[in-house]
Amino acid sequence: MSAVNRVWTLASRPEGRVSVDDFAMVEAPLDTGELAQGQVRVRNRLFAVAPTIRNWLNPPERAYRGSIPIGGAIMGMAGAEVLESRHPHYRPGDRMVALSRWEEFSILSPDQAAVPPFPVPPSTTFEEAMGALSPNSLTAYFGLIQIGRPKPGDTVVVSAAAGSVGSVVCQIARILGCRVVAIAGGADKCDWLKAVCGVDATIDYKSEDVAVRLRALCPDRIQIYFDNVGGEIMQAAVDHIAPRGTIVLCGQISAYDTGEPAPGPRDMMKLVYGRVRMEGFVVGDFIDQIEDARDRIRTWVASGELVVRTDVRAGFETLPSAFADLFSGRNQGALLVEA
């Protein structure tokens, strides 16, 4: 164990677009004190650089699940290895994916975590656990299946469809017999969605009018809209939702980096008369079904039906620049940084 712990902290609250200058790396003395009962000391090995972290950079009055204070360590999911444990369920050498911090070593309290740690069995790499079997894949799985409740033949529209959640939603919807229309930015992403994810149609929001294309591509309207972005794309989908359609509220990435909250649909009467259900969810609500979900996902991956792409980068020091890339669409698949 080295005597210092490198920690990425919040240097300033981003106003609008996040910048690498909003982060500062500090070298803190390594805490080697005795653990409290229920704590584990871990080495963070692989960090998930996820859009949701952007929410935690906001001030407390705009925070949803915690606001990182100025000077505080950045929170995020990480693949972590237990070094020392005073928790009855964890032993040194155990591996988990946990809500951790952007630092080399952390002390975690699994029982108090907002997102309970997921164990990573010896047969699974951190990259798999944070790729195909990651919280993002599970988010896609539970959001589509439990909230969207697709039936074969449904038209499912997915925004941010090339992302780590969206691309899994697209493929599970296809596997379940739905017609899938994927919205993504740029021809490369759209090509990949068609060629690899097997979606029925794509809309490139950077070069096409989403509302016009949705009307053209969804003659029976939209039974399920899986919303990762909010904003104008959500509005276009609401305007074309089928009677008794469902809007799965997963994320609002269009607003994360603007400094403004993402507003709801312009006309709520459409939801009344359309008998539309909009429902938010978080993956932690389905913890009791996670093993079943992982088994199904593993089977789909093994058969080649489901492809989960990861974008693994090296170097603890690259975390802020990897994070900034998220909001410029420069990543392809789940963005992971190895420490």
Next chain:
Amino acid sequence: MSAVNRVWTLASRPEGRVSVDDFAMVEAPLDTGELAQGQVRVRNRLFAVAPTIRNWLNPPERAYRGSIPIGGAIMGMAGAEVLESRHPHYRPGDRMVALSRWEEFSILSPDQAAVPPFPVPPSTTFEEAMGALSPNSLTAYFGLIQIGRPKPGDTVVVSAAAGSVGSVVCQIARILGCRVVAIAGGADKCDWLKAVCGVDATIDYKSEDVAVRLRALCPDRIQIYFDNVGGEIMQAAVDHIAPRGTIVLCGQISAYDTGEPAPGPRDMMKLVYGRVRMEGFVVGDFIDQIEDARDRIRTWVASGELVVRTDVRAGFETLPSAFADLFSGRNQGALLVEA
């Protein structure tokens, strides 16, 4: 049968607040021609003057379920008596509550109606059928039970709580063991809600800060918000909704008379992280369960647990002024006009 048919028509589209001048009464020659197969000729006896009619006065581009053309008859639910029938299920003398028109005599096509007619048995008066057992009561019943899905002990907040839907929601919620907070305008309505409907607390939105009062009155937050109004009151309820809370989207009366659609919540991320469900519905979706619902409502009314107030006025010629009263809060209970 008289030789003329008095008809209230749309003279001009209201911009904002509706006015009696937006309506014109015409005396049309009575259509005594032969009915087509499937049609019935009815005498409209009792008209339900309901806020939803306001939506049909909007131009087609802002219409949800039909837009009345300029010069066209006003549509609305009415208690109607069959005079003549070429429909296999209706005979002269049968009575029904049907989507009809503001005219003395109508020709209806029950099988093509957007809202199927409800039969009114001989033991039931039109006032009962359009009061306690009315589509509004059924809207309250199905919206609360099927969409809200209350559990005993839940805190249920109801807006426009003194209205014909809201007051029934309040009472059914109370009967089902919920804690009920009723939002209404004015001390008289609030007093009535406490004294007669048995709600636990009231908020007078005309004299109190709804957001502040909701926080004070709902220490465990809001499990179900039954939304009849939209706008700022909806926003205050969303801001205080419990995790996994439900927002029943029934109406948006705050916007009906403004000429502008009612927008959704300001910050959709609250719905994501809060795992909030917002769901619209229309009573016609539950047609197969209507007899059960009526039986339960009848039992509650007979035992005195449920009180349904009607405000019956006389005179076909008063329809527009009765309608304008709806939006100034001057009615108490379901507003009905006898022809």
